[in-house]
Amino acid sequence: MEYLSIVFQEVYKILFLLVPVLVSVAMIVWLDRRVWAFVQKRQGPNVVGPFGLLQSLADALKYIFKEIIIPSSSNKVIFILAPIVTMTLALIAWAVIPFSATQVLADINVGILYLFAVSSLGVYGIIMGGWASNSKYPFLGAIRSAAQMVSYEVSIGVIIINVLLCVGSLNLNDIVIAQQNMWFVIPLFPMFVIFFISALAETNRPPFDLPEAEAELVAGYQTEYSGMMYAMFWLGEYANILLMCAMGAILFLGGWMSPIDVYPFTLVPGAIWLILKILLLFILFALVKAIVPRYRYDQLMRLGWKVFLPLSLTWVVLTASYLFYFNLLPVN
Amino acid sequence: MIAHAIFFYTFSIIAVVSAIMVTASKNTVHSVFFLILDFISISCLFIMIGAEFLGMIMLIVYVGAVAVLFLFVVMMLNVAQQKNQWFTGQATSKHIPVGLIISTLIFFEIIIVIGGWKYKPEIFDINNSLASTSVSNTHSLGQVLYTDYIHVFQISGMILLVAMVGAIVLTFRQRSGVKKQSYIKQISRERAEGVEVLEVQSNKGVKIDD
Incomplete structure (x- = not known):
């Protein structure tokens, strides 16, 4: 009985985390479209609800009532599994995100590795969807996205090493607390820029949305999907984008810390600061989508392997030598 | 303790069954997916015995990178037919x-x-050397790897590097007659190189070279 009550407590906590995440995913889709529209001097979704806030809800309802079509020549089990995998992976990563020093679902020692592992697993949803559809465009999209995500993960991993050198711990709360005096965005600014661009590529956002480049591949890996299964891909994608923003906020922008350590600011709970930072990064994501045209595929690969990887590796050597020379290495 | 046992047996049964299914399933792509499931459940087992760093690295390296390449190869090559022939006994490997x-x-x-x-x-008796020092196992792993075993560690890194360079050299071929787009050239083109303004006489036309 005692065991059951512990389980219920955990389930309650998980729901308390996941429901806000899902709602904010719906809101973030609306925000994305709105920002995109304003950059292009349009109105964007503004009909359903105040300022069109309920647009995503209406879309979700529409998807629920649409028929799910499973192509007859597809590999059915994997075809159905693919959106589930995408969405699950996008949601389980939120378990380690700290909203304040104590408000974290799982305060594990290797938090940042867990985040990195889950985001690198995200590629499977896309490959599975693309392969199981058994048609040309989804397969090409899946192959493209797999190559793209694997390439940019390498530079994200190296950037994480940069931050870890300054922190000396893999725990996400330790990473946040290490930025008490100075956010890592200041000493590691070039790394922040590279992280941001790699995050765009990792989440298949424009200008790196080649897996679903509509001019070439119809809709890439999600061509054959319809109804709620398509919506799940879509939700998973946006949850992943939010996650990358949260990762950027934690690694470089001080996570749940208030920007200035003065009285009225420290009263605001850490969760609010984290959400504000995530929103800031997300608006940057949305602006990039509106401003920058799509990359060519060979340029994308060149950028990942020939520019970002050497740059971030050099920066690791630089950071390590600096910390070693001035005896600043975090030793405990 | 009973929850621990339940989780242990769940993960180990999944690991063993999926390992069997890797060889038993007829579809090669399914084999790779079972291999991935196997990797994931093994890393869950690692995490359960407290080797969290090892479990996460297993996920990142094997599932996140190596298995993706496996999937690539299996999806691109037509190995499915050959495997089918082995199953039906038409061809022996x-x-x-x-x-x-x-x-x-x-x-x-x-x-x-x-x-x-x-x-x-x-x-x-590894427990005494690592777990008892009350530091996280990432720290203790680093303290062992970069002190006592630094040479072995470096040598294994060099072997991996040599293997990587070797693989690239073996598959590298210089193809002639391929049109390449040079980034620098494209950006640094001037107007004078690309555009020529001509006076066109009527009924004569313009002769364009190349």
Whole structure:
């Protein structure tokens, strides 16, 4: 009985985390479209609800009532599994995100590795969807996205090493607390820029949305999907984008810390600061989508392997030598 | 404790069954997906015994990178048909003897390791050297790897580098007649190179070279 009550407590906590995440995913889709529209001097979704806030809800309802079509020549089990995998992976990563020093679902020692592992697993949803559809465009999209995500993960991993050198711990709360005096965005600014661009590529956002480049591949890996299964891909994608923003906020922008350590600011709970930072990064994501045209595929690969990887590796050597020379290495 | 046992048996049963399914499933892509499931459940087992760093690295390296490349190769090559032929007995593989030799070797290695652990437990007393120091196992791993075993560690890194360079050299071929787009050239084009303004006389037309 005692065991059951512990389980219920955990389930309650998980729901308390996941429901806000899902709602904010719906809101973030609306925000994305709105920002995109304003950059292009349009109105964007503004009909359903105040300022069109309920647009995503209406879309979700529409998807629920649409028929799910499973192509007859597809590999059915994997075809159905693919959106589930995408969405699950996008949601389980939120378990380690700290909203304040104590408000974290799982305060594990290797938090940042867990985040990195889950985001690198995200590629499977896309490959599975693309392969199981058994048609040309989804397969090409899946192959493209797999190559793209694997390439940019390498530079994200190296950037994480940069931050870890300054922190000396893999725990996400330790990473946040290490930025008490100075956010890592200041000493590691070039790394922040590279992280941001790699995050765009990792989440298949424009200008790196080649897996679903509509001019070439119809809709890439999600061509054959319809109804709620398509919506799940879509939700998973946006949850992943939010996650990358949260990762950027934690690694470089001080996570749940208030920007200035003065009285009225420290009263605001850490969760609010984290959400504000995530929103800031997300608006940057949305602006990039509106401003920058799509990359060519060979340029994308060149950028990942020939520019970002050497740059971030050099920066690791630089950071390590600096910390070693001035005896600043975090030793405990 | 009972929850621990339940999780342990769940993960280990999934691991064993998916390992069997890797070889037993007819579809090669399914085999790779079972391999991935196997990797994931093994890393769950690692996390359960407290080796969280190892479990996460297993997920990142094997599932996040190596298995993706496996999937690539299996999806692109037409190995499915060949595997089907083995199943129906139309063709026999020449690799079976080699595979048998390697698997017997691995089997004996496992027997030696398990036997040594059973009869001389003090040799394998890793618990004392690592877990008792009350630091996280990432720290303790680093302290062992970069002090006592630094040379072995560096040598294994060099071997991996050599293997990588070797693989690239073996598959590299310089193709002639391929049109390449040079980034620098494209950006640094001036107007004078690309555009020429001509006076066109009526009914004469313009002769454009090349």
